Amino acid sequence: MSFERVAIIGLGLLGGSIGLAVQDYLPGVATTGYDADPATRARARELGLAGTISDTAAEAVSQSDLVIFCVPVGAMAAAAAEVAGSLRPDALVSDVGSSKESVAKALSDALPGAAIIPAHPVAGTEHSGPDAGFASLFRNRWCIITPPEGADPAKVKALSEFWTALGANVELMTAQHHDLVLAVTSHLPHLIAYTIVGTASDLEGVTQGEVIKYSAGGFRDFTRIAASDPTMWRDVFLTNKDAVLEMLQRFSEDLTALQRAIRVGDGDQLFDHFTRTRAIRRSIIELGQDDARPDFGRSDHGGTEP
Numbered sequence: 283m284s285f286e287r288v289a290i291i292g293l294g295l296l297g298g299s300i301g302l303a304v305q306d307y308l309p310g311v312a313t314t315g316y317d318a319d320p321a322t323r324a325r326a327r328e329l330g331l332a333g334t335i336s337d338t339a340a341e342a343v344s345q346s347d348l349v350i351f352c353v354p355v356g357a358m359a360a361a362a363a364e365v366a367g368s369l370r371p372d373a374l375v376s377d378v379g380s381s382k383e384s385v386a387k388a389l390s391d392a393l394p395g396a397a398i399i400p401a402h403p404v405a406g407t408e409h410s411g412p413d414a415g416f417a418s419l420f421r422n423r424w425c426i427i428t429p430p431e432g433a434d435p436a437k438v439k440a441l442s443e444f445w446t447a448l449g450a451n452v453e454l455m456t457a458q459h460h461d462l463v464l465a466v467t468s469h470l471p472h473l474i475a476y477t478i479v480g481t482a483s484d485l486e487g488v489t490q491g492e493v494i495k496y497s498a499g500g501f502r503d504f505t506r507i508a509a510s511d512p513t514m515w516r517d518v519f520l521t522n523k524d525a526v527l528e529m530l531q532r533f534s535e536d537l538t539a540l541q542r543a544i545r546v547g548d549g550d551q552l553f554d555h556f557t558r559t560r561a562i563r564r565s566i567i568e569l570g571q572d573d574a575r576p577d578f579g580r581s582d583h584g585g586t587e588p
């Protein structure tokens with residue numbers, strides 16, 4: 283089973299990248315796009331983010347056997363409600379949201395009876411909007427699929443093959459496990475970046491100019507992450523609240539332990555901790571997932587990376 287026509291609802295970074303990637307890597311599959319923002323629809327037409335850009339969500343999905351919601355996780359319920367009653371009976375509904383339990387519930391509440399298999403391509407940048415999309419975004423990245431209990435194995439297979447065709451490596455897990463893992467690997471790092479950049483810019487006696495001028499490598503990396511879309515990240519923290527708070531609690535305890543080591547001058551504890559974390563970085567590089575490598579995620583199939 284493979285898909286004939288994909289509808290993409292939300293034409294920002296993720297939706298635009300899917301549209302471009304399908305046109306490049308699955309040229310036999312038709313693409314239709316819709317975005318709630320008329321200016322984004324106009325830009326999507328100029329950029330050719332999908333074969334057809336519809337002016338209503340209902341029209342975009344009506345012929346499609348795969349419908350992917352690419353809107354902020356807090357907007358999934360409203361976006362899904364707009365297509366209720368217009369889906370093909372055999373359509374598979376999916377999404378790309380960064381949190382999964384709440385999105386699975388939002389989609390199934392809005393679309394009772396529909397086949398829904400949520401997914402999360404763990405691939406992105408700090409940029410958003412239709413101009414941010416590029417076809418090679420998903421190459422060599424993970425796509426986590428979270429099939430609900432009782433999901434049709436043929437549909438899970440078809441969705442896995444779709445993401446594999448776009449260049450992703452697919453992994454299956456429960457939505458609950460996804461939310462716990464991503465809380466520590468993605469959500470908490472973003473919260474820390476938002477905090478540290480705010481702290482630095484609030485410092486009395488340190489000017490904004492100095493923060494920019496002396497931003498050495500580490501801080502500069504944090505400013506990139508802290509430039510990520512405010513709507514998207516507000517929604518991630520509100521929808522993955524329990525897992526983020528649990529990880530934040532553990533993080534605070536570990537930070538307090540390091541704070542104490544500095545205060546009492548326990549150099550061995552600091553050294554041992556930093557040695558352990560350095561080994562984790564090295565194992566990421568050995569796994570070939572070091573996105574600092576110049577060729578990481580690039581493809582020779584076109585697509586422009588920002």
Ligand SMILES: NC(=O)C1=CN([C@@H]2O[C@H](COP(=O)(O)OP(=O)(O)OC[C@H]3O[C@@H](n4cnc5c(N)ncnc54)[C@H](O)[C@@H]3O)[C@@H](O)[C@H]2O)C=CC1
Pocket residue numbers: 291292293294295296297316317318319322352353354355357360361378379380381402403404405406407408409410411412511514518
């Ligand atoms: N930005 C990133 O790096 C990644 C984002 N994600 C997830 O992908 C989703 C989309 O994120 P981005 O593409 O970065 O956001 P974006 O801000 O670039 O695009 C979202 C688009 O959705 C549209 N939209 C909002 N409500 C809508 C509605 N009810 N109906 C139709 N369109 C609507 C907006 O007008 C906007 O164009 C989010 O759920 C996010 O958590 C997943 C992986 C990476």
Ligand SMILES: O=C(O)C(=O)Cc1ccc(O)cc1
Pocket residue numbers: 379380403404405406407408468507
């Ligand atoms: O730009 C970065 O460093 C990211 O971490 C991108 C990203 C953002 C959100 C996701 O759900 C997945 C990936």
